[in-house]
Amino acid sequence: MDLTLIPDGGLAWLDASGPLAHVVLSSRIRLARNLEGIRFAVRARDADRRRVLDLVDAAWQRSAAARGGARFLLDDLGPDDRQLLHERHLVSKELAAAGGERGGSSGAAVYLAGSLGLMVNEEDHLRLQTLHSGFGLTQAYGALERLDSELGVALPVAFHPEFGYLTACPTNAGTGLRASVLIHLPGLVLTKEISKVLQGLSQVGLTFRGLYGEGSEVVGNFFQLSNQTTLGKSEEELLDHLGKIVRQVVAYEEQARQVLLRDAPTIIEDKVWRAYGLLRHARSLSFDEAMNLLSGVRLGVGLKLIAGLSVYTLNKLLIFTQPAHLAALEVRSANDPELRATRAAYVRRLLDAEAAPPA
């Protein structure tokens, strides 16, 4: 896939310009919407999906928020390209897997415009989403709301006066909103306070996942915190609540880091510099190891133990060391066993370019 075709590559959030960017990588919001009078995804037939796509297409064309955007039909893309969109958090795992599987009639598509994205014929007819740098839920919602209302004017969105937006899965009904924050918590993991914190989340209606959303494992101490409930509260209330808790978790994380620095400075310094040394020099890296080492280096940058290395570069490494991204960079298959060597070479190239002084 020619990545340059994707408006801003869907990677604006990498720039680490947002608030608390040393701990919070990104804020993401998605809204689930469905169209009245068309069978929902599980029961939809080819003609239904086709109709959804046609309607959405027309609405997207008319949307001011979506100006300058692009559309990709999943059926037109090979498996590596679909995985690439998934790694970029632009399409869900399900949508990436669905494309091309029904003989070119899945109707699955993704629309992209700046930080805005729209998945079509995924679990819901429409899933609008946006991804922002750092901790910026309100800002993210503002951008998404504009697209939502423009599409809502043009489309017969299924809305029930009592239940709110209707969705394929009842857990999404109501606001249809899922907000999540990708957060890096090495301090809480190292001080072993993380399980306490994660348990606390479920008591306040939040949940956590790994780097790739539902069902994905936590690697590199990267967690996605998100709202569990979508019903019975307004969008603003949901975002406000998540925001408060995230701020608290960030405070816990910062405390944990200070405790580590105070009680075990050599161990922490050693840990972060070993991670740096391995990333800078290894000739073969699995994705999981790379994530774990990046976690160590990120902690070191956050604690100002490692200087001259930008959070932007670390964010970039997080995305571009994924299999499909490496494969695209090097014109290989994402299953190529040589990818570990390619990954190590890519990491070295970026780190050498910044060449953190070895302090």
Place this chain on the structure above:
Amino acid sequence: MDLTLIPDGGLAWLDASGPLAHVVLSSRIRLARNLEGIRFAVRARDADRRRVLDLVDAAWQRSAAARGGARFLLDDLGPDDRQLLHERHLVSKELAAAGGERGGSSGAAVYLAGSLGLMVNEEDHLRLQTLHSGFGLTQAYGALERLDSELGVALPVAFHPEFGYLTACPTNAGTGLRASVLIHLPGLVLTKEISKVLQGLSQVGLTFRGLYGEGSEVVGNFFQLSNQTTLGKSEEELLDHLGKIVRQVVAYEEQARQVLLRDAPTIIEDKVWRAYGLLRHARSLSFDEAMNLLSGVRLGVGLKLIAGLSVYTLNKLLIFTQPAHLAALEVRSANDPELRATRAAYVRRLLDAEAAPPA
């Protein structure tokens, strides 16, 4: 201890100028000698040791080979200084431990002149030794023989027409010669052929030890190969035999390295560069870990995978990362728990100075 007092620091062998220096670090020969009419060490009283010391002192003064040398009485040295001499392979573990233990009357001393050394009142009255860079047994023996014959003229050396030189332990009788070669065999260890090779040694009258001689463990794939028997053969025959076998072991090692490069190039490259990365950036290193990582880097330099790093620096790291050396460099105790941080800092300083291009 002021290291500058030791003639050339006893470290001429570090320069890596000798033959096969990429695999053979050093060649070492020692000769055990005792004096007629004086009780041997195990039964010796203070007066005996005193007499040995006086006689040796006079003979050393007259020796041309020993010109410009220096004497250290072990009783005058603190435990750190004695350990330092031991780490420098200038005194045995026993002599390092013995000094100062009998209220200043151990009579234990070490004489040093260039690459020549002489321990007095160790297990034998005299132990002459020399250490040369790389694979140079003949050259080493030449230098030592001169000192031996000069001391032999001045001292009543215990010699039996049938048994040769008499020694405290019968396993040293005859020539009194123990020649050993410090050799780095990571290739044979990685290809798991090492045990076969080591078993073969005992069948040809040789034995192996770790970095610090008898009873010491093998760390960092550094082995000392030496002759087992000292009796029934001439010095030249013993050296010739050891030399032949060492050359064979070096050939096996080089084969093993080529096999690794051919069959697992990425694994080997990754291994040596990870070792480099950790040494270059770690903030805390145990001695054993440092040895193992230095072994990896040394293999990388030998295979020309790592450029711009001299074998001299690697040899220096091998010596100066030992506890007493670090302690002396930093005016600390060799038991200081902070030594791991000091070791890591020392390693970084030396590697940064050479700053191997990260290829």
